[in-house]
Structure formats: C-alpha cells, structure tokens
Amino acid sequence: MSEIERTDEVAWDHVITSKKRVLDINVKELVKYRDLLFLLVRRDFVAQYKQSVLGPLWFFIQPLLNTLVFTVIFGNIAKIPTDGIPNMLFYMAGTVVWSFFSLTFTNVGMTFATANGLFSKVYFPRLIVPIANVINNVITFGIQFLLFLGFLFYFLLAGSALHPNLWILFLPILLIHVGLFAMGTGLIVSALTTKYRDLRFLVGFGLQLWMYATPVVYPASIVKPSLLWVLWMNPLAPVVEFFRFMFLGKGIVNPLFYSISVVESLLLILLGLVLFTRTEKDFIDRI
Amino acid sequence: MALCVSVDHVSKQYILGNFGYGTFRHDLQSWWAKLRGKEDPNAKLGGPGLGEANEEFMALNDVSFEVHEGDRVGIVGRNGSGKSTILKILSRLTTPTRGSVKIKGRVASLLEVGTGFHPDLTGRENVYLNGSILGMRRWEIREKFEEIVAFSEINQFIDTPVKRYSSGMYIRLAFAVAAHLKSEILILDEILAVGDMGFQQKCVAKMKSLGQDEGRTIIFVSHIPGYVKELCTRAILLRKGQMVMEGETLPVMDEYERELRG
Numbered sequence: 001m002s003e004i005e006r007t008d009e010v011a012w013d014h015v016i017t018s019k020k021r022v023l024d025i026n027v028k029e030l031v032k033y034r035d036l037l038f039l040l041v042r043r044d045f046v047a048q049y050k051q052s053v054l055g056p057l058w059f060f061i062q063p064l065l066n067t068l069v070f071t072v073i074f075g076n077i078a079k080i081p082t083d084g085i086p087n088m089l090f091y092m093a094g095t096v097v098w099s100f101f102s103l104t105f106t107n108v109g110m111t112f113a114t115a116n117g118l119f120s121k122v123y124f125p126r127l128i129v130p131i132a133n134v135i136n137n138v139i140t141f142g143i144q145f146l147l148f149l150g151f152l153f154y155f156l157l158a159g160s161a162l163h164p165n166l167w168i169l170f171l172p173i174l175l176i177h178v179g180l181f182a183m184g185t186g187l188i189v190s191a192l193t194t195k196y197r198d199l200r201f202l203v204g205f206g207l208q209l210w211m212y213a214t215p216v217v218y219p220a221s222i223v224k225p226s227l228l229w230v231l232w233m234n235p236l237a238p239v240v241e242f243f244r245f246m247f248l249g250k251g252i253v254n255p256l257f258y259s260i261s262v263v264e265s266l267l268l269i270l271l272g273l274v275l276f277t278r279t280e281k282d283f284i285d286r287i
Numbered sequence: 288m289a290l291c292v293s294v295d296h297v298s299k300q301y302i303l304g305n306f307g308y309g310t311f312r313h314d315l316q317s318w319w320a321k322l323r324g325k326e327d328p329n330a331k332l333g334g335p336g337l338g339e340a341n342e343e344f345m346a347l348n349d350v351s352f353e354v355h356e357g358d359r360v361g362i363v364g365r366n367g368s369g370k371s372t373i374l375k376i377l378s379r380l381t382t383p384t385r386g387s388v389k390i391k392g393r394v395a396s397l398l399e400v401g402t403g404f405h406p407d408l409t410g411r412e413n414v415y416l417n418g419s420i421l422g423m424r425r426w427e428i429r430e431k432f433e434e435i436v437a438f439s440e441i442n443q444f445i446d447t448p449v450k451r452y453s454s455g456m457y458i459r460l461a462f463a464v465a466a467h468l469k470s471e472i473l474i475l476d477e478i479l480a481v482g483d484m485g486f487q488q489k490c491v492a493k494m495k496s497l498g499q500d501e502g503r504t505i506i507f508v509s510h511i512p513g514y515v516k517e518l519c520t521r522a523i524l525l526r527k528g529q530m531v532m533e534g535e536t537l538p539v540m541d542e543y544e545r546e547l548r549g
Binding site for chain 2: 010011012013014015016017018032033035036038039040043046047050117118119120121122123124196198281282284285
C-alpha cells in the first residue's frame with residue numbers, strides 16, 4: 001500500500017495506457033514542437049527541388065502545363081465554353097484552386113504511409129506531419145496564385161472584359177475553408193489506409209473523377225439550371241465558382257450551397273481529427 | 288532519489304496470424320454476408336474452435352518495475368523476451384494492452400540512429416531536423432551545435448548532403464545529436480552496435496558521463512553483457528515477456544549469462 005501512495009505523490013508528465021479518448025489533441029505539446037513543424041515544412045519544400053535541373057521553377061511549370069493541356073483539349077478541341085473569359089485564365093483559375101485541394105488531400109492522406117519510418121522510431125505529436133503538409137501546400141498555392149495574378153494583369157491590360165471585385169477580400173476565408181476540407185478528408189483517408197491498403201489506389205482514381213465533377217474545366221453555367229443542384233452536392237463546386245467570380249467576375253455563386261460546403265468542411269475536419277488521433281496511438285502494431 | 292518511471296503491471300498482447308483482411312473488398316464482403324445472415328465467405332476453414340487462426344501472443348506479461356532519477360538501468364534478455372516491446376511502450380510509440388506506464392520528465396528515445404535524416408539535406412540541416420524530431424528546441428540545438436560537430440569528428444563535411452557520407456560518418460553524426468539532447472531520461476536501444484570499436488568505446492564513455500556527471504536517467508537495452516556491466520547501475524532480466532530478475536547489475540548479468548550458456 002505504501003508503494004502505491006508514494007507513486008501517487010509524483011507529478012507525472014506522461015501516463016501511457018490503452019485508454020483512448022474521443023478527441024485526444026494536446027495543443028500545448030503541439031506548440032512545443034513548433035520548431036519541428038517549421039523544419040518539416042522547410043525540409044519538404046527544399047527536398048522537392050534539390051537535384052532537379054529547373055529547381056523551384058517547377059512550382060510554376062506544373063500549373064502552366066496543366067493550363068496548357070486544358071486549353072488545348074477542352075478549349076480548342078472540345079470547344080467547351082468558358083463564360084466569355086480567355087481560355088488560359090479560365091483554366092488557370094480552376095487548376096490553381098483544384099491543385100491546392102488535391103495536393104493537400106493526397107499528402108495528408110498518405111501521412112501514415114510516408115511517415116511510417118519516422119513514426120515507428122520516435123514519438124512526437126503525429127499531427128505535426130499533416131499540419132506541415134497543409135502549410136506546404138498553402139505556400140505552393142501562394143506561388144501559383146502569383147502566377148495567376150500575373151496572367152490576370154496581362155489580360156486586364158490587354159483589355160479583356162474581366163471584373164475582379166471586392167469579394168476578393170473573401171479569399172483568406174475561402175483558403176481556410178478548402179484547407180480544412182482537404183485536411184479533414186485527408187485525415188480520414190490516412191486513418192483508413194492503415195487498415196485498408198488498397199484504398200490508396202482508389203484515392204488516385206477517385207480524385208480524377210472528382211475533378212470532372214467539379215467545374216474546373218467547364219463553367220457551372222453550362223449545366224442545366226434544373227440539374228445545378230446535383231453539381232452543388234460536390235462541396236468543391238461552389239468554391240471553384242466563387243473563386244472565379246472574385247477574380248474574373250463570372251461564375252455562379254450560390255450562398256446556400258456555399259454555406260453548406262463550409263459546414264461540411266468543419267464536420268469533416270472534426271471527424272478526421274477523431275479518426276486520426278484514434279489511429280496514431282498504436283498504428284505501428286497494425287501496419 | 289525521486290521516482291521518475293513507474294511501469295505498473297504492463298502487458299502487451301499481439302494477435303498472431305491475420306486479423307481483418309487488409310482489403311476493403313473482403314471486409315465489405317464479410318459485412319454484407321453477415322447482414323444477410325449468411326456465413327462469412329472469408330472465414331477460416333473449419334470455423335472457430337477448430338484450430339483458432341488468431342492466436343494471442345503475450346509480448347509482455349505483467350511486468351512491473353520502477354526507475355529512480357539518476358539510475359542507469361540495463362534491460363537484458365534473449366531475442367523475443369520483450370525488450371523491444373517495453374522500449375516501444377516507454378517511448379510512447381504504442382500503448383500497453385493492460386497496465387500503465389508513468390513518466391516524469393523529458394524523454395529522449397533512441398531506437399535508431401539518424402531517425403528522420405533526409406539524404407538530400409546537409410549535415411548541418413539534418414542536425415537541426417533530427418534534434419527537433421527528438422524534441423529539442425532550435426536554440427537548444429544551436430547552443431550545442433559546436434559540441435555536436437566536434438563529437439562527431441566530421442567538421443569539414445558538415446555542409447555536405449548526408450547521402451555523400453560514409454555509413455560511419457552518418458552514424459557518428461546521428462549519435463552525436465542524440466548524446467547532446469537535453470532530456471532527463473534517455474532511452475537507448477542497442478545503438479552501440481554501430482561504428483568502429485574506437486567510436487563504440489567513446490559512446491559508452493559519453494553515456495556513462497551523462498549518467499555520472501549530469502545525473503541523467505538512462506534505460507538501456509542490449510544483449511552485449513560487457514556494455515551493460517560497464518554502464519548500468521541496475522539491470523532487469525526479461526524472459527518470454529516476463530520479468531525474471533531485477534536488481535544490482537552483476538547478479539542479474541550472471542543469471543543472464545547462465546541463461547545464454549543454456
């Protein structure tokens with residue numbers, strides 16, 4: 001008995017048991033590891049272009065190539081209308097927002113698969129890794145967004161009928177919204193892939209389909225008005241249209257469906273965090 | 288000396304064989320069959336009871352011990368005795384099935400050298416990355432940086448990507464980071480079995496001085512009796528997941544060596 005009493009006098013820092021709480025996030029600990037967060041962001045960023053000929057230029061080449069391919073295939077060959085906006089600009093707006101989502105989603109979704117070596121050897125708050133991924137992709141988006149702005153100015157000077165408007169101020173909220181949505185869905189996938197390996201292949205394929213269900217290569221205005229609600233079921237559809245509306249002045253903004261999309265992203269991030277923190281505790285026993 | 292680690296009736300159970308099917312299709316199939324009241328098409332032949340496929344395996348079975356501040360504890364045992372499992376639990380990599388572990392103070396756990404080293408980054412960059420993975424703040428690493436480089440003996444290569452390092456250089460740098468961590472408790476796994484003899488001796492000496500001069504608590508797993516005898520003040524002998532002996536280093540090591548001889 002005396003032994004137990006003595007044990008209880010100590011102010012323990014860590015108690016390790018099999019108990020799992022529903023949402024187990026230690027914010028204080030996350031803050032303590034902020035240097036690691038910074039270094040991981042830096043590592044992933046630098047490692048991306050070390051030993052490549054074009055280096056950081058790749059951040060521009062990727063969206064440019066995407067835009068070019070879309071312009072040729074969907075603009076020039078399939079002749080899909082673009083709301084009267086110059087093709088290049090129309091596709092670039094779509095691809096910049098879409099890749100922010102798809103890259104974040106993929107990276108976060110692969111957390112346990114890519115950081116397995118690290119996770120099985122050393123403890124640190126696991127959430128640091130997906131958070132670093134999100135920050136990384138925000139930076140990438142920032143760079144690609146500058147490219148988009150460059151094109152926008154060029155077309156404005158050339159006299160295209162574009163109407164950037166004050167809704168631009170809403171951009172930070174749109175970014176947080178997409179970021180949370182991508183992180184939430186990514187966390188759910190990352191937790192599920194520790195159990196179902198084959199989900200990884202499904203994700204790549206599903207992402208492609210998802211892009212075509214999002215008005216990236218076509219405007220929402222070509223969808224029959226009576227069927228538009230089907231398009232809005234996709235939480236990313238209102239986002240892309242809203243982004244185009246801010247900067248180009250064309251796009252269908254539906255406040256109701258946009259708000260639903262925001263609520264969905266909040267629910268998904270919550271569910272994602274719950275699943276992730278449940279998985280992280282002992283996933284090395286199962287991988 | 289005050290208590291800093293308390294391992295209280297810890298057991299860890301693993302399930303042998305298959306659990307779950309690992310693919311979504313199979314799980315869906317089983318779930319769908321169950322829903323319709325049919326037999327699970329993926330059930331093991333013979334059904335439950337006849338040669339249960341999922342046998343349980345106790346990697347640790349009701350292990351309890353305490354570590355006090357400044358102790359240098361060696362955990363010994365043959366392969367499969369549960370050494371690595373107890374280290375994983377102490378390092379918070381996994382949770383015990385039953386029982387609890389309580390820890391007071393900062394833990395630095397080295398189950399591998401150079402965890403998180405990125406081949407494309409330079410030695411300097413990796414020192415910072417590795418240090419912060421192990422829980423150091425940036426200014427703490429900066430403070431110790433010169434010492435780390437000096438200890439690793441790779442001064443002139445510190446700004447070269449580590450993929451160009453020889454394996455010896457790589458390990459020296461990694462150990463140097465670890466040895467200069469600021470933590471009250473240091474958990475080490477077998478990592479002395481790296482580098483040449485000269486460097487191994489240097490590592491043991493360094494760890495001994497961490498314990499003796501800085502009063503740090505060290506938990507050390509090894510199956511090389513010589514190092515345990517040199518370094519540890521206490522030892523714990525595990526056999527098939529159970530603790531068979533605990534106490535002064537020498538008697539425990541005698542028992543372990545007897546076990547080794549069979």
